[in-house]
Amino acid sequence: MEEELxxxxxxxxxxxxxxxxxTITEGVGNGWAFSAEVLQESLALWDGxxxxxxxxxxxxxxxxxxxxxxxxAWDDESxxxxxxxxxxxxxxxxxxxxxKSLTAGEKARIGFSADLVFQGRDRKVSKILKVNSxxxxxxxxRGGKFIRSLNQLEPSSNEPGIRDAGGARYPSGDKMNExxxxxxxxxxxxxxxxxxxxxxxxxxxxxxxxxxxxxxGSKLPRPVQERLRKQFSGKEFxxxxxxxxxxDQRAMLSELTAAGTVIAKGRVESMFNEGDKLQxxxxxxxxxxxxxxxxxxxxxRLTGIRELYLSLTGDQDLHGGYHPDRIxxxxxxxxTGLVKNxxxxxxxxxxxxxxxxxxxxxxxxxxxxxFSTLNDxxxxxxxxVGSLPVVLEGAEYTELPVGDSPETSQFTxxxxxxxxxxxxxxxxxxxxxxxxxRELASAGLRKISELVSDxxxxxxxxxxxxxxxxxxxxxxxxxxxxxxxxTALDATAWDAACQAVYVQPMLIKNELGFxxxxxAMAINPKFxxxxxxxxxxxxxxxxxxxxxxxxYTYDNVLKGTAVPIIVPExxxxxxxxxxxxxxxxxxxxxxxxxGLMPEIFVAGDELSPAVFMNDEHRxxxxxxxxxxVNDFRPLHKSVVAG
Numbered sequence: 001m002e003e004e005l006x007x008x009x010x011x012x013x014x015x016x017x018x019x020x021x022x023t024i025t026e027g028v029g030n031g032w033a034f035s036a037e038v039l040q041e042s043l044a045l046w047d048g049x050x051x052x053x054x055x056x057x058x059x060x061x062x063x064x065x066x067x068x069x070x071x072x073a074w075d076d077e078s079x080x081x082x083x084x085x086x087x088x089x090x091x092x093x094x095x096x097x098x099x100k101s102l103t104a105g106e107k108a109r110i111g112f113s114a115d116l117v118f119q120g121r122d123r124k125v126s127k128i129l130k131v132n133s134x135x136x137x138x139x140x141x142r143g144g145k146f147i148r149s150l151n152q153l154e155p156s157s158n159e160p161g162i163r164d165a166g167g168a169r170y171p172s173g174d175k176m177n178e179x180x181x182x183x184x185x186x187x188x189x190x191x192x193x194x195x196x197x198x199x200x201x202x203x204x205x206x207x208x209x210x211x212x213x214x215x216x217g218s219k220l221p222r223p224v225q226e227r228l229r230k231q232f233s234g235k236e237f238x239x240x241x242x243x244x245x246x247x248d249q250r251a252m253l254s255e256l257t258a259a260g261t262v263i264a265k266g267r268v269e270s271m272f273n274e275g276d277k278l279q280x281x282x283x284x285x286x287x288x289x290x291x292x293x294x295x296x297x298x299x300x301r302l303t304g305i306r307e308l309y310l311s312l313t314g315d316q317d318l319h320g321g322y323h324p325d326r327i328x329x330x331x332x333x334x335x336t337g338l339v340k341n342x343x344x345x346x347x348x349x350x351x352x353x354x355x356x357x358x359x360x361x362x363x364x365x366x367x368x369x370x371f372s373t374l375n376d377x378x379x380x381x382x383x384x385v386g387s388l389p390v391v392l393e394g395a396e397y398t399e400l401p402v403g404d405s406p407e408t409s410q411f412t413x414x415x416x417x418x419x420x421x422x423x424x425x426x427x428x429x430x431x432x433x434x435x436x437x438r439e440l441a442s443a444g445l446r447k448i449s450e451l452v453s454d455x456x457x458x459x460x461x462x463x464x465x466x467x468x469x470x471x472x473x474x475x476x477x478x479x480x481x482x483x484x485x486x487t488a489l490d491a492t493a494w495d496a497a498c499q500a501v502y503v504q505p506m507l508i509k510n511e512l513g514f515x516x517x518x519x520a521m522a523i524n525p526k527f528x529x530x531x532x533x534x535x536x537x538x539x540x541x542x543x544x545x546x547x548x549x550x551x552y553t554y555d556n557v558l559k560g561t562a563v564p565i566i567v568p569e570x571x572x573x574x575x576x577x578x579x580x581x582x583x584x585x586x587x588x589x590x591x592x593x594x595g596l597m598p599e600i601f602v603a604g605d606e607l608s609p610a611v612f613m614n615d616e617h618r619x620x621x622x623x624x625x626x627x628x629v630n631d632f633r634p635l636h637k638s639v640v641a642g
Contacts, residue, residue, distance in 0.1 A: 018086065019099055023072065023134055024114055025080030033124045039074075039081055042128035046072035046083055052135045053091045055115060060133070062210055063239045065089030069134055085134070089206055090239065095136055113137045207236055214239075218246045224253060282308060282338045286434050288345040304428035309335055339420075340602040343437040343619065350441035351597050359445050361565045362452040365527055365579040366627075367586040371593055374411045379589055379630040381405040384506045384518055401509045407464050409628035411593060414447055420602070420617040437600070440621045444598035446568075448590060451627040453569040455588060456529065456577050456637060459484065461629065465510055469629055470637045475505055475516035483636045489530065489537050489576045491547065491558055497578045497636045498524045498561070504633040521633055523585050525578035528562045533573035538564035574641075580634035587634040593624035 023046055026036045051067035052060060067087045075082035087095050098110055115132040118125050211232050215225045228245055281299045283290060285308070290297075302308050354360070371377065381404060391397055418436045455461065460469025467479025474480045483500060487493040506518035530538045542562045546553050562578070580587065590596075601620045629635070 018084065019067075021069075021083055021085050021112065021134075022075065022078050022080045023069065023083050023112075025078055027079075031123055032118075032120055035125070036079055038125050038128060042131070043072050043074065043081060045128060045131045046081060046134075049131045050089075050133050051085060051095065051112075052133050053094060055113060055135050055137055061239075062206075062213060063090045065206075066091040066095040066136060090210075098136065110136065110138055204234075204236065208233070210239060210242060211237075214242050214246060218250075220246065220249055220253070224249050279338060279341060282342045283345060285430060286342040286346060286437075288342055289349060305339075305430045305433060306425055306428040308338070309425050337602075339433075339617075340600060343433075343440075343600045343602070346434060346437035347441040347444070347597055347600060350438045351445055354442060354445050358566065359442075359449055359568065361567060362449055362588075362590070364563070364565060365529070365582060366452060366588045366590045367582045368590045368592065368596060371411075371591050374593055374624065377409045377411070377591055377626055377628070379407045379409065379628055381407070381507055381631050384508060387519070401511075401514060405464060405507055405510050405631075407628055407630050409589075409591070409626045411591065411624050411626045413622065413624050414444075415598070415620065415622040417618045417620040420619055422616065436619060440598060440600060440619075444621070444623050447623065448596075448625065448627075449567075450569055451625065452588060452590070453567050455627070455629055456567070456570075456575075459639070460637070463629070463632060467632075469632055469635065470639070478510075478512070478515060480515070481632045483632060485636070485638045486640060487638055488574060488640050489534050489541075489638065491541050491556075493638065494528065494541055494558065494562070494578075497638065501525050501578060501580065501634065501636050506633070507631075521585065523580050523634070524561070525634075525636065526562060526581040527579045528564045529567050529570075529577040529579060530564060531570040531573055531575070532566050532568075534576055535564070535566050538566075538576075576638050576640075578636040582634075585631070585634035587629060587631050589628055589630055591626040591628075594622070598623040 024034065024039060026034060026039060028034070046069050049069040050065055051069065052064040053066050054064065066089055067085050070084045070086055072081050072083040074080075085095075087093075112134055114134050116128055117130040117132065118128045120126055211229065215228060218225065218228075220228075228242075228249065231245065232242060276294070277297065277299050280290060280294050280297055281302050284299070285302045285304070351360075355363070384402070388400075389398060418440070420433065420436075424432065455469070459471060462468055463479070463481075465479045467473065467481055469481070470484040471479070471481050472484045473482065475482045483504070485493070485497060485500070487496065502520065502522060502524055504521045505516045506521050508514045508518045528538050528542060541556075541558055542564045543559060544556045545559060547556050582588070598621045601622065602617060
């Protein structure tokens with residue numbers, strides 16, 4: 001397949017301030033071969049391309065613009081593309097000075113280099129897709145250089161004389177009277193003045209462009225932007241002067257609005273910017289624990305969600321819009337982003353709290369895997385080598401019968417949204433918004449709990465070998481798992497289940513003659529899964545120090561053999577299960593795509609259909625999950641008749 005690449009290739013140049021340049025020639029650059037045919041096909045792409053000072057792969061600055069490429073044409077002599085380079089922009093002076101020095105014969109490793117996007121294969125370029133820029137750089141890879149200026153004077157001899165603007169030379173003396181000389185000089189001065197006027201006009205246009213670009217990115221209120229526009233409009237100025245004026249206005253605005261702005265105490269805290277302080281204030285509003293680095297940061301408390309919304313949007317009439325001339329906080333942070341960050345922190349906090357309450361019981365028995373796509377999942381269990389056969393002297397080695405057992409699963413998307421209405425904002429119902437986030441966290445955690453517990457309902461799902469997850473069929477039969485009993489939970493039944501798991505034969509190959517022939521897994525279950533009704537029995541078996549019979553008491557030899565886990569979703573009061581440690585023998589897998597916790601998104605700018613149609617910002621929660629069983633051997637269940 002052809003590759004699409006971006007390269008910065010050195011040029012061969014013949015130029016100056018009205019420079020004539022060779023933008024690129026036939027040959028090899030950065031290891032890629034450029035043919036004459038490919039270059040000729042790209043002629044139109046070079047016209048109007050900017051020239052910058054120095055290369056950059058992204059985020060080009062207006063202040064680095066030095067010129068523009070014009071009139072590209074094919075040059076047979078150099079086997080390259082010839083064009084004119086017209087100085088323009090804040091760095092045009094630097095381009096002209098360097099060109100003047102180099103065309104005068106000074107030595108320096110300075111030249112031009114092209115920033116290209118092209119397609120190619122086997123290190124040969126097949127098509128140039130785009131010319132990003134032609135830049136003046138130090139030590140270009142292919143040694144581009146200045147040759148001459150377009151308006152450079154080149155007399156054919158050392159004979160003194162006067163040359164007119166068109167280049168015609170007149171010898172001094174009788175052949176040219178004083179009146180002719182005066183007319184000729186006046187003409188030349190007039191043309192130079194016209195060129196200066198054009199350059200001045202161009203600088204003014206560039207200054208206006210810089211002014212509008214800087215003001216749009218300043219995020220300052222409209223009245224302040226108008227003041228700066230009047231201050232700089234029609235004048236020549238540097239980018240540094242404009243940036244300094246914008247910074248001064250921000251500082252003044254911050255001081256004037258100090259009473260209503262979230263700020264720190266009057267002490268040195270240079271590591272925190274206004275965005276950090278505002279996010280901390282929002283986190284405090286929603287009751288989110290601060291990060292350690294913000295523990296000692298002082299910020300005034302917000303009164304509620306209404307104050308935050310009005311301060312950041314200026315939407316006093318609750319139309320759902322953004323009014324920069326009315327905002328009270330000079331910051332680039334937006335309302336929906338701050339709220340989203342705080343709500344996701346609430347989700348994380350609630351997730352941890354519910355986990356400690358027992359809703360993350362499933363973490364003990366599952367293996368969590370991250371996937372980078374939403375493609376269907378194939379969980380493969382590789383067979384083991386039962387035992388190595390004898391190889392007689394001089395005999396051939398035989399193939400070892402190793403197979404696999406694939407289980408498949410698909411991602412499922414879970415989610416929904418909760419409306420954050422403008423009425424809720426106006427009523428300042430911050431507590432309700434906090435409750436929304438906690439509910440979203442609880443729903444996500446309970447969903448995983450439900451998916452994992454469903455694996456143990458009844459006899460479980462059907463496996464790839466055709467048998468139910470839990471059955472009492474012999475493992476020497478296709479689909480036989482021998483991991484199902486019907487005895488009620490007590491010490492004897494638990495020991496029987498442990499023994500059944502311990503002797504489970506490891507997979508060699510799912511094929512007749514190999515079913516159940518592998519060596520014993522030799523692993524005891526670590527977790528005892530029970531409904532709440534069997535909690536006391538499970539604790540007595542796994543944690544009690546003594547066993548008390550009707551007439552005598554003795555030491556509990558099963559103490560510590562397992563960890564009892566109550567499954568919240570189980571409603572059957574008699575069924576129970578045994579599961580091995582997933583670190584040693586993984587069986588149940590949970591796959592996530594964008595994180596194990598659900599994601600929260602907030603949609604709510606003035607262009608949002610929900611804001612326009614329903615006067616509401618929407619809190620969307622999204623969760624991509626997949627749960628499956630990869631191996632039946634580490635699992636055992638007892639289905640007890642009620």
